[in-house]
Amino acid sequence: MTTTTANPDVATSARERAAELARVRADFPLLTRQVNGHDLVYLDWGATSQKPECVIDAEQDFYLTANAAVHRGAHTLAAEATELFEDARRVVADFVGADDDEIVWTSNATAAINLVAYAMSNATAGRGGVAAQRFALASGDEIVVSELEHHANLVPWQELAARTGAVIRPLPATDEGRLDVGALETVVGERTRLVAVTHASNVTGAVTDVAAVVDRAHAVGALVVLDACQSVPHLGVDLHALDVDFAAFSGHKMLGPTGIGVLYGRRALLEALPPVTTGGSMVEVVTMTEATYLPPPQRFEAGTQMVAQTVGLRAAAQFLSDLGMDAVAAHEQELTAHLLAGIAQVPHVRVLGPTQAVDRLGVVAFEVDGVHPHDVGQVLDAAGVAVRVGHHCAQPIHRRLGVASSTRASVGVATTTAELDVFLDALAGVRAYFGLATS
Amino acid sequence: MSGLEQLYQQVILDHARERHGEGLLDADPGAAMVGESFQVNPTCGDEVRLRVQLADAPDGGSPVIEHVSWDGVGCSISRASLSVLTDLVEKGSVRDADALSETFRALMSNRGAPLPLEQEETLGDAAVFVGVARFPARIKCALLGWMALRDAVAKALTGPTA
Numbered sequence A: 001m002t003t004t005t006a007n008p009d010v011a012t013s014a015r016e017r018a019a020e021l022a023r024v025r026a027d028f029p030l031l032t033r034q035v036n037g038h039d040l041v042y043l044d045w046g047a048t049s050q051k052p053e054c055v056i057d058a059e060q061d062f063y064l065t066a067n068a069a070v071h072r073g074a075h076t077l078a079a080e081a082t083e084l085f086e087d088a089r090r091v092v093a094d095f096v097g098a099d100d101d102e103i104v105w106t107s108n109a110t111a112a113i114n115l116v117a118y119a120m121s122n123a124t125a126g127r128g129g130v131a132a133q134r135f136a137l138a139s140g141d142e143i144v145v146s147e148l149e150h151h152a153n154l155v156p157w158q159e160l161a162a163r164t165g166a167v168i169r170p171l172p173a174t175d176e177g178r179l180d181v182g183a184l185e186t187v188v189g190e191r192t193r194l195v196a197v198t199h200a201s202n203v204t205g206a207v208t209d210v211a212a213v214v215d216r217a218h219a220v221g222a223l224v225v226l227d228a229c230q231s232v233p234h235l236g237v238d239l240h241a242l243d244v245d246f247a248a249f250s251g252h253k254m255l256g257p258t259g260i261g262v263l264y265g266r267r268a269l270l271e272a273l274p275p276v277t278t279g280g281s282m283v284e285v286v287t288m289t290e291a292t293y294l295p296p297p298q299r300f301e302a303g304t305q306m307v308a309q310t311v312g313l314r315a316a317a318q319f320l321s322d323l324g325m326d327a328v329a330a331h332e333q334e335l336t337a338h339l340l341a342g343i344a345q346v347p348h349v350r351v352l353g354p355t356q357a358v359d360r361l362g363v364v365a366f367e368v369d370g371v372h373p374h375d376v377g378q379v380l381d382a383a384g385v386a387v388r389v390g391h392h393c394a395q396p397i398h399r400r401l402g403v404a405s406s407t408r409a410s411v412g413v414a415t416t417t418a419e420l421d422v423f424l425d426a427l428a429g430v431r432a433y434f435g436l437a438t439s
Numbered sequence B: 001m002s003g004l005e006q007l008y009q010q011v012i013l014d015h016a017r018e019r020h021g022e023g024l025l026d027a028d029p030g031a032a033m034v035g036e037s038f039q040v041n042p043t044c045g046d047e048v049r050l051r052v053q054l055a056d057a058p059d060g061g062s063p064v065i066e067h068v069s070w071d072g073v074g075c076s077i078s079r080a081s082l083s084v085l086t087d088l089v090e091k092g093s094v095r096d097a098d099a100l101s102e103t104f105r106a107l108m109s110n111r112g113a114p115l116p117l118e119q120e121e122t123l124g125d126a127a128v129f130v131g132v133a134r135f136p137a138r139i140k141c142a143l144l145g146w147m148a149l150r151d152a153v154a155k156a157l158t159g160p161t162a
């Protein structure tokens, strides 16, 4: 799609942005790959992002020059590695509007959410003393979970409910695939102890009105756990401003390495939360019968840590900060609009989720009438286009929208409009391939 | 042949469109050996429910598969595989179906290479799934129906289902 414009300033800035995008793209070595005889068109950023060279280099440099165990030992390398590890925490905290002691390293977002759920179990079992009783659940207490959740922000709560006698109350989604904010008033009530919601759906792309959720939850004294996996890589996120109690996100979706994720917790809450994984590096005094624990975040970081990954994640957060999250979000909104408009032109394709690029990310799931997502994905793959097929670890929202599974295209910082056009062309040929009408 | 054509051979596309055995059949009144299996593919949420009705062989040998019927949500590979399977095992013996099922599994583990001719010949139309084995993500799709068949037959043989 080309836009003609009489205004030279607009033309210049469009040219500048194209040059900037070309520079960004050149930072991603993998994107130059060929797949099945075609240039790779990577539209699976929602599952995991590709990595810029600076992230790969940062991890490698750590191993080449600074590798040592952190928070253990006094030699120079150990001190340097510890400094890098804690510096990464500062940079990542800053990137999401948190304080550094509110950032706990985990292996991924799933581990972060499970940490909260198991810590609440431990509190229910009386661990953590009086301070932790605010996390204890009683039979009949309610855990509200939205219907849009990834299984990572649903199943841990089901398990917590099963261990404590609490019950799960679903917060419904609308036909458009958004959180039904109107239902907050009735679903979140006196017995609600915790509300688990996603900041942005990994299926419908809908961005949640977090303020509405937080207002209602806090009004009844419930905690809010925000799944920020899809938002942190694509929007500027300020966790203090959002006023959530806990949040989780994964490094690998935000240009960082695998094996590193983040649990954010409000300082006062982390201080009161009992540990889950226990052992080395999280204790103060250990006797043969008991131990005392370090303050957060160390209390939740037992065992030898994934230091190289934190250094890689630091580089990723820095890379995104340097681009500017406003610019990233603006670029991706343009892509989302292009994608939605393009899909709307392909007959027999239905988007699951909002069809306008408003309060919506570039995670676009859709169904092709008469063709199973596996088959759609296969035809796209033959054209070099990588998309996700299946239920994307979110069965309830698929069921809610009347399908078992879908095909999903998701964009990232290095995605171009030209790539989307390759995808749209291939998509237009899918039904024909299976002998179905294309008009 | 392109990768895609190796996967979606014409026979597969035809069976995916004109499916044999689709639509669950009620067991005949008084049928003693009836079994049903429900299988899911956890990666995509696909489901199949498959029912068999067996009868004693007239010669006292391996029981005969009287009917195969199924219902499910699935991709073209899984549905074509179910359709082909229905054609191949219906009216045959359980012993032959077991052998066929083993051969089909061997084909799926063969990374896209055909099996030795004498084995391949026993597969009939199921031999066209050879290309599926080059796409590891799709092997489960092709096997789903065969897993359901094995399970349903085992249940039919071990006793009446409630």
Ligand SMILES: Cc1ncc(COP(=O)(O)O)c(C=O)c1O
Pocket (backbone or CB within 6 Å): A046, A047, A108, A109, A110, A111, A150, A152, A153, A198, A200, A201, A202, A227, A229, A230, A250, A393
């Ligand atoms: C919205 C959402 N939540 C949670 C997760 C789980 O992230 P991870 O698998 O990195 O723990 C994902 C990614 O799959 C996601 O998209």
